Every structure is written in C-alpha cells, then in structure tokens.
Amino acid sequence: MDKKKEMVFNLNNFLLAFADLFDSKKRAYISLNIAIELNYDDKKLADITSLALAYDLGLEALKDFAFLDKNILKDKDILEIVDFSDKVASNFEFNKNSINKKKELLEFIDESLYKKDIKEIFIKLISKTSFHLDLENSNEIVLFIYSKLNDFTTVLKFEEILKMTIKFNSFVEKSSTIVEKAELLANYFEFEHKDKELFKIASSLQNIGKLALCENKKNKESNIYPYYTKIALSQIMQFDDIVKLCKNVEERLDGSGLFNLEAKDLSFKDRLIISLVFYNNLLKENLNHDEIISNMRKDAKLGKIDESIVDIFDKLFIK
16 A cells, blocks of 8 residues: 555544434445345445445445445345335434334335335334434444444545545535645645645535534534534544644634634644635625635734634735
C-alpha cells in the first residue's frame, strides 16, 4: 500500500458511521437478516448491508461506491429486499414493546406486493422476541452486523474515497461547489498529493453533521453541526486527519467558535477550511463574489478569520 496515495478502507465501517444521521441501521438489520435466511454468500451479505445503509442517497449516487460486486445495483432480488426493509423501517417505530405491533406488521406484509419468499421470511423473523429487541437497541444492531459479516477491508485510492464522500456533500447541500474550490486552494498552495486529497475529502464531509439537526432549520444553519460531524467521522478507521479538519470548520481565531479554539490552536489547513466554509455559507445566501469578500474582510478585521487567506480568495475565486 502506498500511504501517500491510498488508505485502508471498509465500506460498512464507513457507512455505519453515518447510520445514526440517516436512521439506516434498522433497514440494514432487516435486510441482513432476510439475506441470511436466503443463504446469501459472505460477499452478498456485506453488499446488501452496505446498500441498505446507503439507500437514502439513491441508486444513481451509489454507482461509484466500493461494493464487492459492482452489479449489485442491478440485482433485482437484493433491491427488492432492501426496498422492503426500507418500507418496514419507515412505517413502523421499533421502540419499546415493539413486539406488540406484530399484528400491524402482519397486516402490512399481507397488503404489500413484495415477493412471497421475502414476506414469509419476515413473518418468521418477527416471531422471534430477540428480533424485536435488537431493533429497539441501536448498539445491538451494530454488534449483530459486525458479528455476521466477514472482514472485507481493502485499500482504496484517495480519489476513489472522494467519489463516495462527495455524494454525501451533495445530499446535504445540492449543487455545492466546495470540493472544486478546495481543489483550487490545494493546487494554489501546492499541497502534496495526500494532503490535497484529504483536504478535498474533508471539504466534502464537513457539513454531514447538519443531518442531525435537519428537523429544525434554525439549528441546521447554526454552528453546532461540527460536533455531530466529529461524532460520525470519528467512527471511520484511518479518518483521524479528516476528523481534525472537519470538526474545526466553525472555529474562529478569536476563540468564539464551537470548541473555543484560538489562533494558536489552529493550523494553516484549519484556517483555510474555516475560510472556505465561511465563503461557501455566504455563497448559499446568493451573494456575489465581491459581497462575500466584503463580508469576510469585516470578520477578518474583527480577528475572526485570516485576512491573508481572504486576499487569496479574492483573487482565486473571482469569476
């Protein structure tokens, strides 16, 4: 493995990190249980779990994901299992005493148009008390998934990982150009290949924590989302450097940010991504380049962001 170009990667470890943000654990648990009953091989078990975890992104977005079998998105049987599991998980709250909803589940199954074998297997599954108890316990779902899946950890190029992470950025923020701007900056400062790609990956994931606040639009636009981004990304192996960048995007040089870090605590890359996110946020408010730079200069004068970086943005991002 070339550590300057590649990273150890496990797709299910990666996707489970976002499972709480997407509320996808139950869907994955149901899909995996059905697949086990159908005697799917180890690779299919891993892939159907990955598909269930990432299903919210849409099949088109998943074409660049590192599934073990690239044809999984064309497998009608697997797609039907995941869609069935999605409908069940979406229509029923598996909280305390969910076993009492067995009658409602049976009615749902009876009225659905899914394949007979899928419905029969699910009826068998919901007859087990342990199945309901697992669905009520998020931690048990994770333990179950890891206990049933073989380890298909691999090595991927940074560019291959970016192709996946950028789909999350697009899900949170449609028509985002932050990754393109991150590349412009990395090229301008002549970052080494690894630093450049990690900076781009961090730029693509820095806003993922907003999904934890999506029910409240006011909170979604607040500066607390990096806390939830940190919680999610910290679960992904080899993502330490990415986590450090992402968690600091709402910091300010005067210590007024989320984690109250000051100028002395923030690296150059921290300052760069802070300014990049600042620019991106103002861009979403439909301000033009000159208006954005004017706003940034005001904050730079107040000692919140790096004035020298604002000068570079003014030259680099002007259209």
